[in-house]
Amino acid sequence: MFIGLKNFITHLGRIILFLVDMLGCIVRGRVRVGEVFKQIYAQGIQSLAIVMATSFASGAVLAMQSRVAMERFGAKELIASLVALSLVRELSPVFTALVFSGKSGAGMTAELGTMSVNSQILATRTMGVDPMEFLIVPRFLACMIVLPILVVVSEVVGIFGGWLIAVTEAGVPSSYYIHQTLDAIRYVDFFSGFVKVFFFALLIGWVSCYKGFYTSGGSMGVGRFTTQAVANCYIAVIVSNTILTKAILTFWGN
């Protein structure tokens, strides 16, 4: 019991110190811009297609379901508002973060984990280079940049999915749908979703890099740590989303 508690506290301390070290590097300007751009490209390319596909499907399904519900209340013209607000305030940030965790987050952990078990991270230190600066910070910063961009893409594609269904199946006029969408989204809707995205990006970057950096146990270890990273990211995104949504609604209003 005591040993378990001691291990937990040690582990927690190491996770927090990892974040402090990472942020410390950024604050002190130890950022390799070229490496960050390489990672932005890699992470963006990895996730873009799957984010677009899931967003389009989400928007389309949302429009199909909204049509059923709205027609019951004779409010078919509100499909556009419902789809737009759902996507911008909630679905796009959360879905994109989850997809990104499973694709780019897992990629980061597996890549760093392989480097860790093959002594490449140790080799970085033997060559007088800080692996935090060379390997971790670029991936973390890329994550902080790519995820918000992907969320914007997701919102646009999702709204397009909703538009397609509303126009072709529900008979809503195209110009009316676009007008309703633009009318429905206020700054508060967009930014409340966006604030959450930055927290999600921080959590995904932190967890994925930490797990990869401390991977051990050979190729089996890489698999195990990558799976753990994805599961932890999912939990972190879903739990933090609940807390952040409540906090935003309380302090920022509706």
Place this chain on the structure above:
Amino acid sequence: MICVSGLKKAFHGQVVLDGIDLQIPSGEVVAVLGSSGTGKSVLLLHLIGLMAPDAGQITIDGVEMTTMSERALLKFRRNIGYLFQEGALYDFLTVAENIAFPLKEHARMRPAAIKAKVDEFLDLIDMNGAGEKYPAELSGGMKKRVALARAMISGPKVLLCDEPTSGLDPIRSRDISGLIRDLSKKLGCTTIMTSHDIEHSFMVADRLVVLNNGRIVIDGTKEALRGSADPFVREFLNS
């Protein structure tokens, strides 16, 4: 000059290094021999500051390493080349980029000068034309040669090699052993290599150190080793 005095290290109560004393003059090539688990690699990790001792001191050219901060160690390690057992080359860089890495990081050299130096080292390791390959496309022996070039390119004062011949066939083992000796002598660096491989250690080293149970059993030339009456040394030589 490398001075190790009273170096001790234990893991979970199991003593791995038990008061190691070792003086290595500059330019000497030393092989640390011993069976698996005798603390050879642990000794090397201490010499590059990746592990902190429980007791004892390590000085390299008069600079005490064991009390340095991680930042200071990062800077100090630029004087040390380290050859990992598996090479530890970056998968995402080509052979040429791997070799150039220490220069790009620390040397204020123009890209053309770095390229010329990389070409020179590719020639030294007999891998001309392989600069654009990735580590995954190389054999184990080639990876070790590239890793050796990467460890040596910035002209370190000290070269540490962890089991450089492990996993290689006899011909490749002889190649890499010869290469370590030639490059060490050519660049004038102090070299410490760990090995189980007695034959190739005799070929490369000026001096041999045998470890057993965390202690130095014998420290001398190959003749001294052959003439030793120590039962462990006799068994090790005859194995």
